[in-house]
Amino acid sequence: MLTLSRRVGAAIRIGDDIRIVVTEIRGSSVRLGIEAPRHCQVFREELWVKIQEENRAAAEAALSADLDIDALGALVEARLQKESSPHGQSGEEDD
Template identity: 40%
Template sequence: MLVLTRKPGQSILIGDNIEVKIIDVQGDQVRIGINAPKDISILRKELMDEVRQANREAVVDSFGISLEELNRVLKE
């Protein structure tokens, strides 16, 4: 993982076409802006983690087995 220090108004570039800009810092919160092409998805990781967990629980509820066990059965 690359760790950088930036001040409000400063940016970092990812590749040629993604800019992450520090908008504001207040206490322990940082506001960032992201400029990226429309075909690039920008998602909050904690929300994706919640969706993945809900999907895992749905598999267990639907099939009564864990994802690992279901994966093992499907590979046989």
């Protein structure tokens, strides 16, 4: 990790198009201004962590839904095969 000392008004650069400026120092709090292109998402770390957790939960839910759909598809396919077999043609319903 690079550690820098900066005064109010001083800036650092990240790459060619991200600029971070110290705008205020009050006690143990530092206020930063961030200039970045619109395509660069800038988040406070605690918010970024929450977003990542929610994304993981959504991905797990989607995977679970996919598995449920796959299982349902297998049941439908088995039912269709059963109905198209000679025993399924007898006119009897299996419930």
